[in-house]
Amino acid sequence: MRADAYRLAGRYRLVERLGEGGAGTVWRAIDETLDRQVAVKQVRVPPGLTPPQRAAFADRAIHEARSAGRLRDPAIVMVHDVVLDGDQPWIIMDLVTGRSLDKVVKERGPLPPEEVARIGLSVLSALETAHMNGMLHHDVKPANILIDADGSAMLTDFGIAVPLYGQNGAGPTSGGGSLGYMAPERLNQQAAGSASDLWSLGAALYVAAEGRAPFERSMPAAVAAAVLLHDPPFPERAGPELGGLIMAMLAKDPVTRPPAGLVRERLSALAEPVRRRRRWWLAPVAAVAAVLVGVAGWYGVTALKGTPETGRFAAAPDPCGLVGDALAVELLGGKVLRTAPRWGMCQWKLDGAPAPRTLTVEVWAERPADDLGGPQVAERRYASERAGRVGAKGTVFRTVTGEGQDVKEVGEAAYAQTSFKLSTLKEGISHDVVLFRLSNLIGQVTLERGDVPLKDAGGGKETVLTAARTVSAALGG
Template sequence: MSGHVLAGRYRLEGRIGSGGMGTVWSAVDETLRRTVAVKEIVFPDVLTPEERRVAAGRAQREARAAALIDHPGVITVHDVVIEDERPWIVIELVSGASLDQVIRRDGPRPPPVAAQIGLEVLDALEAAHAKGIVHRDVKPSNVLLADDGRVVLTDFGIASMEADPALTRTGTFVGSPGYIAPERLREQPGGPESDLWSLAATLYTAVEGRPPFERDSAMAALGAVLADEPAPPRQAGSLSPLLWYLLRKEPSARPDAGEVRRVLRNVAAGRPSGLPGAGFAPRAAPPRAAPPRKGPRRIWIPIAASVAVVAIGGMVAGAVAISASDGEDGSRATADSAPASPAAPRATPSPGASASTSAQLDLCGLLTRKQVSRLFPQGKPQVEEDEKSCGWAASKHGFMISDLHRSTGAPPPQSPAEAHNKYVSTKNAATAGVHYWGWPEIDVDHVKARETGARTVAGIGDEAFTYTSAGLSKSMDISGVVFRVNNTVLEIEHMYERGTASPGEAREAARWIARAVAARS
């Protein structure tokens, strides 16, 4: 390919780098006698003609997006050439290395240096946002540290443009695991606050030498973005509070660009951030009673065309055998508990209920042994418990209770109004789509399934909605209910082989649990 003249003008000279979507070449523009870079877009063989058309449109959109932004911190696009039915993007050749390459070569950056890089990336992002463009792929490999001292943001290939909705709403999921904001994984609109989240993930990597949600696989990283808190940084110094605030799951909880700029200036100058201390939670040690086990973290991402991404994270827990023969109604549904009389359930929580009810709830104690036996009439399930959820597992049959505030690492709601907001945001995110899920402890791996959207249901707590998931690749279904009782928002999921249970059983179990929560409020 070296020596090839593109469009009669751009002579390719040497390969600079390559990635999943193509190769970048150094080239000479023989008309203007200048050195440029040429991005060759290579389509995978498995793409259909329609998918190739969409991919070509994405490449042309990259050129249009970058061309709209006149800023020294944004890569300059000179030309787009179509040859061999593929787009080739001619861009400025930036002499230097990417932030990713610098970290790999020289190690983590000191917080003031990372903050200065962050300031310049923030400048570029604000210039893009002012034009209605959201980058959507901010990461260390897309931040170039030029030899002339500039910090240049590149690769607008998946940018969202207000003026070009046809190409931004194809339904295809694109992005880099570990740097994609949680709301984008939930198929919610990603705005400037999503780019700021990705900037925080990039700066975390710059100071720590690893991403905030580093996992063994791309799927696990995506799951961690949605469900886990980042590991507490050890080398971030005064940058740490900003990273914590920007990496929050809810976009509305993150600081805006003006506040981010103020903090980055402080850190770059060696001053304290000016923010309250970070709330990074230390990682809990696994229980010693049993080896760590993996439980279900069924996180779904809609699928279109040939792109399909999903994550199933792990739940650390000890396995505890259950005695299904014990039908005493008031006993906690674990083998190590003593019988106790249930408190009388109340339909509504008392006005003086504690704001920390959610944080204090014993999730495994919300079902009695008799109730668990009714859910598992054919076998004795194992209990899998951690601080965020409690699950019961038998072959081809599982049941999970999750506290949605604990799952995101957010502080417990201080009022029913705060819990209501969490419930509403969860309901809005529950759109129909295809997903994958699995739970090895119930002998189920990698089920492709189609999930319905949220359906409001009465008679469960203060407010509730249901959804179902029908297995496409295997006859395994899920019935789910999300509900709020006072300050607590819980999700229950009932996984079963088709024909062995029904959505009605999940709703009945949700009523049991809602009454138990109300009785403890």
Template sequence: MSAGRLAGRYSLLRPLGAGGMGKVWLARDEMLDRDVAVKELTLPEGMAPKERADSVKRAVREAQATARLRHPGIVALHDVVVENDRPWLVMELLRGRTLGDTVREFGPMPAEHAARVGADVLEALTAAHAQGMQHRDVKPGNVFLTESGRVVLTDFGIARQEGQATLTEQGLMIGSPGFIAPERLEGRPGGPAADLWSLGATLYVAVAGVPAYGGSAAQRVQATLLSPPPVAPGPLGPLIAAMMAHHPAARPGPRAVVSALRQVAAGRPLPELPADQSVTVPGKAPGRGRAVVWVAASVALAAVLAAGGFLAVRGLSGGDDVPAAFTAPMDVCTLLAAEEVGRLLLTAAPPEPQPGSDEVGPKCGWPVSGSGVGLQVQKDSDTVDPWSMTPATARTLFQNQRRYWGKYTSVDWTWPEIGVKTSRKATLTPIRPIAGVGEEAFGFELKGPTGRVHSAHVYYRLANLVVSVEYSTLSDRPTDEDVRQTALKAARASEQALRHAA
């Protein structure tokens, strides 16, 4: 670049703005005689030459992929230039203001206007998702309202680095706190549902005039992970809360959201939504998990959550004979002996174990008609198997499970092998710490419509392993405390088996 001219054709006139990923210039395309916007991408200081070159190549490849997106709701990318060891992106020049600036100047939007903005943005996102592209930074500052009436999503894919799926990479945060979906904060790359969550947070600002979560960056992160979805004022409140459900599977699909937004934009009432957003607890069918627990939290988030007061209770039953780590794979069905299963299920003929495995880890169940015991040795999504976990990653896994289950008040519960073949609504009791199992443990119960406990769950950590244990019964004979104690006995028996196997 020389004399303020890029690639011999783009004259840089004046800066339009700057952010964490670079500076945007007003420029003139001398060849086509038109004004354009040029984004100068900045790279972290101190990068080695090869690392810098690789980053530039990645940015160019991703910009080329973004250039293939053609939609009126996505800012058009005209050209990619590499000069001065950095990439420059030449984009269409938009005239107007961002959604964030509009709300700051004029206050909250009418519901009809906000609904139209949301529908336009979601249609643009859906078109991108169909081509395998995710935005990952949907926020009011990246939604542009043009003078001609277009709603345009900007910075699409610009900040995306190939392979950058966790919260931090080279010291950068992917997204803006308060607008990052919970699953991305937990360290997973997320999917289209994560962009939908961010759009919900953006629409909250549009109709409320303030973000859903305020405070410092750490406070916004913590609130996203720990607080229930807020309900924005006005007719869009229930829909926005549904879009911001913590669990991706609890969020409505994009088609349903667009349809609902279009109805509100047309002045019609919001379609009826489900009464509550609850997570489904699948049954014990072979190959299916009892719970899909998203627990791959980053080290940075673990520190934030620890500061928020997570309670770790040291185990009391096993003394100091805790191994450094369990590294040899084992048959999890051996963690409860047949005699122990018989005592737990009150039967002289204990059932044969039913082994299984899913994305959460290897598991085993012992069901009989009307009751059952199950356990699972769990792993995070970044680890091949539980035996490859470290004590540090296991602690993070345990903390996130405790936080995850603490957020819900109800679940849909099934266990076909014991006789619950159709989904039943169950109420969760509050999470409570448990002493005497592993190095740290917590538990909770499920209650049926009569208020009686029918299932009890115990999660504990021992060294580098996190184990979940459950006991369920359909009988009215056991008291609530009987159910709790049976699950606790199963957890302690499995823990002792692990200690003896070390």
């Protein structure tokens, strides 16, 4: 195609090809109606489709692009229009001048952990916005993360975003994606959820921190096998904290991956050194804003339209105070060692037992955002997390995730689920998890049991429910 000779919908004049990937070709174009530059994506239509199938594909692409166009977040490249030329879908987006993360890493090498954390926070914000609106991105990878000249990051290619909820309440198994950045459950044609996007984000952050892909292999089949069967080498350049978070995000079992709220808290703490270095120029701006608005708040300007409700919890309480050591001894069946691996998490491990047992309590408080109060934000986050776990049901290689269920007497809403990973033919590791919400607080209680016979995969359910109800009572739920 000769670009400058082609006008799409009589309005968008193609200027040059910017790039090409598995989901389609992106062009720089001129919107001659508004006299501005835009990015135009020519969606790749799968080969071999019959005319009715091509029409159905085009209809679905238009629907999904329109849904993506409703997403509003500073880290999302905005979709403006969608055009159907024959049976070929085209998506019109903002033209972003930044370089993709993969090119930045290729030129600069591995990035400092603070910078990786800052990039991760921006992309996570975009994903959380999509998930709260019932959409999955499905193709988070370094090539789709754009870094602007000021270091800010944006997530592009929402044109292949797909609904979070399938016909039966589960996430989709099809859609776009890139090998090496697709979560294990997607490679196994299992239902995808919000945790699948977070796995892909973890893989992208691995590249940013380590300078290479986590499952890098010479053959595509070997990459797929590595995603399903092997853990990547620990990203040493990321440091123990960021590296540990990335490895947790890359867990094979979606139920055991850290929820978005915990990922956000950890990345925020890791990005703090960068924020301190930049505050000198923010202080005068903040002072002027405080004078002009006349109030202080989560975002000062929200006072102009009313301050959103904070919720019952100004900050997350210490989780170690929510389950006493005596109860941990009773639940785990012996002497325990208590540790706090990070703020917002407390663990009790059975001491000296041949079969490992660990009880973990995690809590985090949601803050008001835009015109939503803290409880409303927490409600949306919880719904997104729950939907992802509903979609996680099934078998991914040696891990079986059971059907979850809503439970009572734990906060305002709670969801319990069990997963089991075989380590031998007859034994494995069992995870019983309860996710719950109370006002603007979200929490998770996990019981991990090792060397468990397959027939006893759900044997820790009552124990973890007892712990969760104790935590809820301590919080006043």
